Amino acid sequence: MGFFDELLGNASEVNIEELRTEYAKILTTNEEIEKAYKVVRDLFIFTNKRLILVDVQGLTGKKIEYQSIPYKNITHFSIETAGNFDLDAELKIWISGMGAVPIEKTFNKNLNIYELQSVLAEYVLNA
Numbered sequence: 001m002g003f004f005d006e007l008l009g010n011a012s013e014v015n016i017e018e019l020r021t022e023y024a025k026i027l028t029t030n031e032e033i034e035k036a037y038k039v040v041r042d043l044f045i046f047t048n049k050r051l052i053l054v055d056v057q058g059l060t061g062k063k064i065e066y067q068s069i070p071y072k073n074i075t076h077f078s079i080e081t082a083g084n085f086d087l088d089a090e091l092k093i094w095i096s097g098m099g100a101v102p103i104e105k106t107f108n109k110n111l112n113i114y115e116l117q118s119v120l121a122e123y124v125l126n127a
Helices: 003-008 016-022 113-125
Strands: 011-013 033-039 042-047 050-057 063-070 074-080 088-095 103-108
Touching (some): 016 033, 042 113, 074 113
Antiparallel strands (some): 033 042, 050 063, 074 088, 088 103
């Protein structure tokens, strides 16, 4: 991911092999990381059981919030592809019990937003 993409908050795919050891302490038995996307210091981690949002806080990054969203609680989601002049793709996820405001993330155009949507659809539709 380039420096300007980091400044703009765009996300890119992360090598999951690097995350398996680091995040083993928050995974359940038989839970595997399938895909992961980084937005500056934050992460979207898709496992075979849930979506984990990792929010790194503060200047030092020592305070971290782990938000766990079971796929069965995702009511719907949408993607918006990057256009000719709009260089970003977007993902919106609506969670039951959280009202009408979705979780929104912006991704750089190099990310295959269709692949991300496919991973999310696979788990949400089979939940």
